[in-house]
Amino acid sequence: MPGIVIVGVQWGDEGKGKATDLLGERTDWVVKFNGGNNAGHTVVIGDEKYALHLLPSGILSPGVNAVIGNGVVIDLEVLFAELGALQARGVDVSRLKVSANAHIITQYHRTLDKVTERFLGKRMIGTTGRGIGPTYADKINRTGIRVQDLFDENILRQKVEGALDQKNHLLVKVFNRRAITVDEVVEDLLSYADRLRPMVADTGLLLSDALDAGDVVVFEGGQATMLDIDHGTYPFVTSSSATAGGASTGSGVGPNRLDRIVGIVKAYTTRVGSGPFPTELFDENGDFLRSRGFEFGTTTGRPRRVGWYDAPITRYATRINGITDLVLTKLDILTGLKEIPVCVAYDVDGQRFDEVPVNQTDFHHATPILENFPGWSEDISTARTFEDLPQTAQDYVLALERMSGTRISVIGVGAARDAVIVRHDLLD
Numbered sequence: 001m002p003g004i005v006i007v008g009v010q011w012g013d014e015g016k017g018k019a020t021d022l023l024g025e026r027t028d029w030v031v032k033f034n035g036g037n038n039a040g041h042t043v044v045i046g047d048e049k050y051a052l053h054l055l056p057s058g059i060l061s062p063g064v065n066a067v068i069g070n071g072v073v074i075d076l077e078v079l080f081a082e083l084g085a086l087q088a089r090g091v092d093v094s095r096l097k098v099s100a101n102a103h104i105i106t107q108y109h110r111t112l113d114k115v116t117e118r119f120l121g122k123r124m125i126g127t128t129g130r131g132i133g134p135t136y137a138d139k140i141n142r143t144g145i146r147v148q149d150l151f152d153e154n155i156l157r158q159k160v161e162g163a164l165d166q167k168n169h170l171l172v173k174v175f176n177r178r179a180i181t182v183d184e185v186v187e188d189l190l191s192y193a194d195r196l197r198p199m200v201a202d203t204g205l206l207l208s209d210a211l212d213a214g215d216v217v218v219f220e221g222g223q224a225t226m227l228d229i230d231h232g233t234y235p236f237v238t239s240s241s242a243t244a245g246g247a248s249t250g251s252g253v254g255p256n257r258l259d260r261i262v263g264i265v266k267a268y269t270t271r272v273g274s275g276p277f278p279t280e281l282f283d284e285n286g287d288f289l290r291s292r293g294f295e296f297g298t299t300t301g302r303p304r305r306v307g308w309y310d311a312p313i314t315r316y317a318t319r320i321n322g323i324t325d326l327v328l329t330k331l332d333i334l335t336g337l338k339e340i341p342v343c344v345a346y347d348v349d350g351q352r353f354d355e356v357p358v359n360q361t362d363f364h365h366a367t368p369i370l371e372n373f374p375g376w377s378e379d380i381s382t383a384r385t386f387e388d389l390p391q392t393a394q395d396y397v398l399a400l401e402r403m404s405g406t407r408i409s410v411i412g413v414g415a416a417r418d419a420v421i422v423r424h425d426l427l428d
Contacts, residue, residue, distance in 0.1 A: 035073070072099070116134075221247065233275045245321075278367060331397070
């Protein structure tokens with residue numbers, strides 16, 4: 001089973017880094033195939049905590065080849081800052097490869113992201129302001145800057161001129177900002193060219209050759225299913241394909257090479273930014289989950305919105321992605337609750353929906369139909385087999401599994417690297 005895709009099931013922040021890290025010792029390649037530095041993975045190794053935003057979390061595993069695929073948008077300042085920070089802590093980053101076809105985030109993308117979001121006022125999406133959306137928009141509009149353009153100054157200058165011809169009119173006349181000069185953008189981008197050149201490759205070819213050789217390749221998605229540009233809670237979504245299909249388009253590897261799809265899901269639900277969230281909590285239970293789970297964005301530091309587990313969303317994600325295995329994270333955060341409600345369906349103006357409504361208005365007005373499960377008070381952070389869990393915790397997991405449409409193969413019971421229960425090997 002050499003091709004494994006890891007995707008988030010909810011609205012992100014589910015703990016995908018832990019799943020990638022769990023596979024680390026048996027993984028040869030880890031590929032980031034979508035998004036940019038608008039999301040983060042936190043990986044704990046011993047007493048060390050690593051917060052990664054742009055790099056694949058597999059870069060922390062010795063001997064693993066890390067790849068930033070063509071579906072990613074890259075802020076070069078962030079890339080080299082992250083690489084430098086890891087090198088300063090003794091991490092070998094020499095195996096990183098970057099797709100020549102990945103698109104570059106420029107200063108005008110960051111500026112436009114911030115001013116556009118403020119301009120929307122009450123209709124704001126809740127972006128991170130890091131230029132992700134405008135960069136993807138330029139990609140689709142065929143006015144983007146790619147990694148390979150940094151190695152031909154004439155082409156780079158032509159492309160920047162073409163982009164700024166339009167964008168400066170917008171910045172000056174609509175947003176009352178100063179015009180950005182071609183020279184300052186080109187000079188900034190060229191300052192990274194020599195450092196970037198040794199990393200750049202035809203990564204689709206590298207990965208295909210690796211799969212032909214029998215290597216284990218993990219495709220690590222950023223964001224999550226409910227933030228996918230096509231299948232998420234549009235327009236409150238990210239700008240890329242965060243579902244399993246994005247692993248193929250965002251890496252240059254054919255879909256028939258993807259053997260296993262692993263979905264990461266929290267034992268409750270969180271999201272950052274605006275948009276519908278049927279199980280959201282505004283009471284002491286919400287405060288409990290947020291503080292116990294330290295639910296603050298790895299990238300932004302923003303408090304996350306929190307709510308109970310949403311079974312229809314998990315079923316939807318299982319179907320959309322073709323999920324074969326679930327990794328249930330943060331089960332330990334629920335310790336101490338006497339009762340744990342689970343959303344089993346929605347009520348929309350008196351009508352029951354057992355699945356996620358296709359109509360955006362219906363989902364905005366959905367209220368959860370909850371089923372309560374007994375909680376537990378025992379510390380489960382040292383549990384390493386399913387039988388080590390209290391019976392009520394076992395019952396909770398099995399109930400979620402029945403509702404989800406696929407098996408729960410791994411359970412996270414703590415922040416530590418080894419705080420997991422493996423019920424089914426993800427490589428079997």
